[in-house]
Amino acid sequence: MSVVEAVSAQSTASENLTGEAYRNAMHRWLHANLPASFRSDSAAFAPPTLQQSVAWEAAMYRAGLTGITWPKAYGGHGRSLREHLIANQEIGRLAMPESVNSIGKELAGPIILAVGTEEQKRRFLPAILEMRNIWCQGFSEPEAGSDLAGLRTRATRDGDGWRINGQKIWTSGAYRSQRCLVLARTGALEDRHRGLAMFAVPLDAEGVRVRTIKSIDGRESFCEVFFDEVEVAQQDAIGAPDEGWAAAIRVLEIERATNRMYRAWRFENELRHLISSCKADPALSAMVADRHYAVRLGEVAVEIEVLKAHVETAVEALVKGDKIGARGSLAKLYWSESHQRFAALALELLSQASLPQKAAITVARRRFEAIYLQARAETIYAGTTEIQLGIIADRILQLSRGK
């Protein structure tokens, strides 16, 4: 029985579960199956290898925890966005590793669902969910970071297919990916957003070169990707030139509001972990009971509740058929900045721990020092804070730019 068949069988077995029964089933599975070594709030934590992550995420998929809203015809579970939220709340409540294929599941997949051909949906989507194909995102370029419309990577017609030349940068996880969702220019640079097309470029194609970049957390997770006369078949072009980008923008708007929907619940897990660690330390246990830090921790708790409100409101709006439009920028701006404030508070508290250092503090420092550094990127990727503010000003407030 193939993986897709196994998942289909499981979906049939659990498809009658709704609401709290569905939540309980997801909760039980996660608690029974997540290895302690994957939990960053555990002394046994050891960052999973790529192979372990792939196996874990494939198991999550089989358990019904990824591909939740994707149609069953393409390997998904065919459930509602509300159930997607429930599953993500349970995922967020555990300190588990981030997906190594979030680009596949939350960007490439939804774009293919929206504008891909039937053949592409059947070829790409199950492979993403089964973790046979990891994807990366080839949008940013050295001269086109926030200003994507200025990108220069060129796709030219070559017989029945395409030939791609150019360079991408800040491509997270390219070294471990099989496919890159490449945004390339088919028209002139002056055309800006017109004349842009998307391609699912296989990273083992001749002419593709990947170079890792060491980031501030010491990891080499993002990359430069060079395309030198790379031949891409027409069947790997996603959407029609000119049309693909517009459709992708619509998908991106939804994704900005809904991707990694578990964030608020993960932040809550982090807050509770921080407090529990402090309460295991003589000096810190007194500090967190004191008004000063109680207020500051309370402020973090309030921000987490507000973030949950942003997420749940967006889900309800989408379920009712409302257009999400640029509202995803509000949630993105909110979570990225509030998480940075929280991470800084965590470092501040943990730096005042008693000596000799308790085991709980060792675990917490390892986790929160990594979170602090990684959070610096959160106001940069997926549209910087300044880009989000611009979107809110332009498209939500519709402020005049006129003279």
Next chain:
Amino acid sequence: MSMAEGLQPDEFAATAARAVTACAGLDARAQAQNLAGDGLLGVIADEQVGGLALPLGFAVPVIAAAHSGLLTFPLLETILVARSFQSSLTRLAAAIVSGKTLATIGWRGEAVAAREGGLLVLSGTVARAPCAACADYILVRMSGGAAALVPIDADGVVVEEAAGLDLTVPEHTVRLEKVEVSVGSILPAGTWDPLNSDANVLRAAAILGSAEACLALAQEHASTRRQFGHALSYNQAIRHALARQKLGLESIRHAITRSLSEGGGPLQRDAAFLAAVTYGSSISEGALQIHGGMGFTWDVPVHRHLRRIRTLQAQGDASGLISTLGRRYVSEVAPFAEAGT
């Protein structure tokens, strides 16, 4: 079929806005008659006292519209007192819902009660009571979280003007010097906290209304005021400041919605109020800044909203609340043990 079926809270916003406009320039009693005529004083009170028997969520757009329109009437307090006594003092509650009797609440301080025969004798000082000077009754907190409804004209009640930012809905301090009240005027122990929790949601709604008005004023000014040959909104600094205000505004709105949803409990209600205080203050102060010197004038109404938001912050004791919330949150987390144990 209950009254709530087929109705949506937002449908009340337009009615409330019209009623608020009609109240301009009227004294408190005339305003009460106007608001009662539109069913707004009894929006959450039982039908037996003339109310609409709707859930608290229906009071949210009413209160938001009242504060957006700078209503000079203690609507939040009136709505809550009417509901609080709908079972025990039915006729009085009906008089409040009909606008004939005016009531307010002293949000800070509490009275100490002593029993004398069949009566209770209250002593103490309560403060932050909006419009107490023109009210007929004031609800005061008692020890143990009970509450008492006290006639303002009773012997021993002294209403004093108090310094406060909100000049159009002035707050008063009320001294109770051995004031006799009937046992029927008492709400039992444990009443105050849920009442104040509902008040926090409505305070958040009030701040939402004011913040919406401030952002609209700031946006209008930024779009029409020209400096250096451009509208102010041409400048990125102004655009980004307004965008942050919009983020704050939507954060208040969503937090209120969540606090009233199925999963909304005390934490979510407190969070809605605290978020409203934080973002509402920032939005109103930011709107004042965007208006430049004009923002510091009496005629531009931003300062009136700012005054109200800061007053609501004090009435809900936001400083004490965030401290309590943080301490409670910390106390509920167990010391670190290995994950899964």
